[in-house]
Amino acid sequence: MIGGIVGIDQDIVKADVTPQVDTANTDISTNYIATSNDYGKIGGENGSDWTIDSNGVLRIQSGTWNDESVAKFWSSLKSDDGSNINAGNKITSVIFEGNIITGNSLASLFDSLENLKSVTVALGAKFDTSKTEDFQNMFSNDSSLESIDMHMFNWENVTSSLSMFYQTGLKSVDMTNINAPKLSDASSMFYNCKSLKSAKFDGTNFSKDGVKLPQFLASCSDLADVSLQNSFTGKITDTSLMFDGDINLEDLDVSSMNLSSDTKTSFMFQTSNNVQDIRRKSITLPADPNITNSKIDEYNTDRYKGWSSNLSGDIVPSLETYYSNNANVGKTTWTLVEKDKSQYKVNYIDQDGNLIETKNESGIIGNPINTTKILGYSDPKNSESQPDLMSIADNNDQEFNIVLKKLAPYKVKIDVEYGDGHPSESFSVDIPYGLTSSSAQVDQSILDKLASNDSLDLDKSKAFIQRIASGNPATEGDGFSLSTVISGFNIDGSDFKSIFNGTIDFVNEQVDSAILEGASGQTFDAFEIYFDKYEQSESHNNGGSTVSKEITDINQKSATFGDKETKLYNSNGVLIPNIQLAKNSDWKNDKQMILDGTKYYRVSTDAWVKASDVYVYTDNISKIRVHADNRSRIIRPNGDLSDRALEKSTEWKTDRYTTINGEKYYRVSTEGFVKASEVSEYK
Incomplete structure (x- = not known):
């Protein structure tokens, strides 16, 4: 591989050592949200004392818990007037500091603690769950919990882990070599863990007499790596919907799982209602598996011919049909085979016959050609050339001509008012059709000016997005406050430049292209913004000539090029002698300066680089x-x-x-x- 790439740190849960923390040097707050002195021990009379300090740290001391329910213990605490003190929502971490022996059930113990981030065992402490049978919903709905050590638990007598980590924020899971001989119901154990990217179950085994695994890893849409070597080798009664919705699983090996004729496998491999989203490329099955109605054959038939393996040279369209018609088939890896492709060119031509751009493409033979939007021109899909009727042939010399109409940009008008009596202003910004990034493809000079004013009132300022979205400048409506726009469109930043670019990007992504095409040449009164005060760009006289200078706050990173050292300038644009930035070096920029039309980025107290000498x-x-x-x-x-x-x-x-x-x-x-x-x- 080419050098110079920063390595990727995998966020993996290390499960070979129980995480322990040394509390000897811990600064324990004397201010408590709640304590067992006020609300009683957890686990009964001989249970554990506990405290929740002002930082949200729950510390649990020694005790032997009885078999009474501890479900949502801290979420259920009430004050003297009977109102809930919401202690559970304040817990950020749990530390077991003594020798704790738990009772029969830990069901829902830490359920719905939305701010819980970590669970640890202090140095020298013990968390003994050897008598516990029920783990169901123990951490369900803990959306901030990103990792946990599965080996901190004793699984010896556990019979249920139903929804144990349902809808948590786990990013990785490692249950390597965990043996839970009595665990018969692991349904939905990691269901809807949207951030889960990897899961290891090598050598993991639950009850040999029969375990239920429906929706075990379902709806984990980011899950890309599952390891199941020598796992779940005992009797499995149900794997229905086990991987339902896991669209990013490209390669899956379930060959060690006992998928017998007695196993219910309905929708086990169902992934998406849209086959275009499915990334699965291969699957390894055990000998003679029961895959009836498992949805294993969900794949994009426009892209793939079917399945292939080392069993024969034939393409198998349906594995379910293949296994129903063939007996004594051993462990087999099946791989999807792509349909044959061909190279071709697409020439984009304006209405006067002039070549705009040529794109080299490739696609599946027999499919319609691919088209690309060209900035400032009509959508190729709407072209009179009818590209949807152009098919790819088995001929690498094919060329297609598509006529596009040049479109004038539409204008977004910005009306500005100031609370200090300064006269109102109006600006217009041109928006080219077909843009993919407003910040990169729209002139930012006006937005830079407005971004430098930090007195923007987000609640008084409004955006009339419906006018652009409808393609009609006269569309009526009250508009949205900019604070609503920021939250509704997930915009990163509260300055007007960020809000404007985020809004235009949102409109471009969400509004039908035909409407935006029809907006060509029109002006939309889309923003009415209010500043508490007027701020003028800095200007000064330098030797009889007026110098325009505007400095704004930014937060970005830039890098120098590799072919030369990069010169530095002071805030007046004067070259700093004998000091240069190294080739291929990275820098943080906290301010931007527009000096007589030239853009600079600050790299130190009074040292600036020209924007043209670096890339962001x-x-x-x-x-x-x-x-x-x-x-x-x-x-x-x-x-x-x-x-x-x-x-x-x-x-x-x-x-x-x-x-x-x-x-x-x-x-x-x-x-x-x-x-x-x-x-x-x-x-």
Whole structure:
């Protein structure tokens, strides 16, 4: 692999050692939200004392708990007037500090503690669950709980872990070599853990007499890695919906699982109502599995021919049919086979016959061609050339011509009022049709000016998004406060520049392209904003000539190029001698300066770089896979093409992305970037 890539740190739960904390040096607050002195011990008369301090730390001391229910113990605490003190919502961590022996049931013990982030056992303490039979719903709905050590529990007598971690924030799970010989119901144990990315169950075994696993890992939409080596080898009564909704599982091996004729496997492998979303590529099955109605054959028939294995050279359209017609089939890995593809070119031409751009494409033979939106031109799908009727043939020399209509940008008008009596102002910003990033493809000069004023009143200011969304400038309505826009559109930032760009991006993603195409040339009164005071861009006279200077706060990272050292300037634009930034070095920028039309970023107290001498990037520790139909050409961050390319279907680590010529690119080497549209990102 090409060098210079920042490695990816996997967030894996280490389960071989019970996590312990040394409380000797812990600063324990003397202010308590609640204590057992006021509300009683947990686990009965011989149970444990406990405290919840002002930081939300729940500390549990020694005790032997009885068999009475401890369900939602801390969420149920009430004051003298009978009102709930909501102590459960204040708990951020749990520390077992003494020798604790639990009773028959821990069901719902920590259920719905929405701020709980960690559960640990203090150094020298013990958390003994050897007598406990019921773990169901123990941590369910704990949305902030991202990791936990499964080996802190004694599973010897546990019979139920039903919904134990339902809808938690777990990112990874490791139950390696855990043996729970009496566990017969693990239904929905990790159901709806949307952040779960990896799960290890190597050597994990529950009751040999029969265990229920319906929805065990269902609706874990980020789950990409499941390891089930030598696990669940005993009798399994039910695996219905076990992996339902797990659309990111590409390769799944269930060959050690006992999927006998007595096992209910209905919808076991169902993943999505939209086969386009399913990423599954291979599956390994045990000998003679029962997969009746398991939905194992859910795949994109427009992309794949069917399944292949080492059993024969034939393509198998349906595994369910294959296994129903064939007996004594051993452990087998099945892989989906893609349909044959062909290369072709698409020429985009304006209405005068001039070539706008040529795109090299590839696709499945017999399918319609792929089209790409060109900034400032009509949607190719609406072209009079009817690209939906153009099919890909088994001919790598095919060319297609698509006529596009040039579209004038629509204008977004911004009306500004000031609370200090300064005259009102109005600005217009051009929005080109087909943009993918407002901040990268829309002129930001006016927005930079407005972003420098930190007296924006979010509640008095309004956005009339419905006017753009309807394509009709006269559409009536009260509009939305900018505070509502920020929360409703998940906009990161409260300055007007961030709000404007976030709003335009939202509109571009959500509004029908035909409506936006019809907006061409129109002006929309879309923003009425209110500042408490007027702030003028800084200006001063320098030797008889007026210098315009505007400085605004930013929060970004930038990097220098690799072909030269980068010069530094002071806040007056004067070159700082004998000091330069190193090649390929990274810098944080907290301020931006527009000096006589030239943009600078600050890298130290009074040291600035020209924006043209660096590129701005966003940290993004991830992985990418090159599309199977084409190599991806590597370019430098200044937009120059290199003589290298990434091979088809290869996988690469990436640590950042940037925008080059208005398009998103991922970094794969120190100065090597590939176009986002030519790869797929995965974690």
